[in-house]
Amino acid sequence: MMGYGVSEKENTEMRKAVTGVLKTMRDVMDINPGMPAAQIYVLMLVTLNEGKSLQELADMSGIRKATMSRYLLDLSDKLRTGDSGYKLINRDIDPEELRRNMYTLAPRGRHFINNVVSYFA
Numbered sequence: 001m002m003g004y005g006v007s008e009k010e011n012t013e014m015r016k017a018v019t020g021v022l023k024t025m026r027d028v029m030d031i032n033p034g035m036p037a038a039q040i041y042v043l044m045l046v047t048l049n050e051g052k053s054l055q056e057l058a059d060m061s062g063i064r065k066a067t068m069s070r071y072l073l074d075l076s077d078k079l080r081t082g083d084s085g086y087k088l089i090n091r092d093i094d095p096e097e098l099r100r101n102m103y104t105l106a107p108r109g110r111h112f113i114n115n116v117v118s119y120f121a
Helices: 008-031 037-048 054-061 065-075 107-120
Strands: 089-094 097-105
Touching (some): 008 107, 037 054, 037 097, 037 107, 054 065, 054 097, 065 089, 097 107
């Protein structure tokens, strides 16, 4: 099926992209069906900026520091409720500044991102 004014090539590219998005959404729903899109955004931000601090990630995204802190906590090993977190990112203490945490992908997060990348390859 092609829409008006859409070439076969454009239609094929669109279908491939939409299929990738659907597969990504299915993977997110496997992690947590109620995961907010903002948390997925933060996961992608960490992916592109591993080793950055809470403040740096908040500054890059325009998300308030308190909100970013909650998202990062949920994406790591413990939800803000105290329950087990999604275990998609690691929070490590910066050895040069002990009050600063750095965020990187955890093995589960790297696996998730590798799957997403494969959907669009």
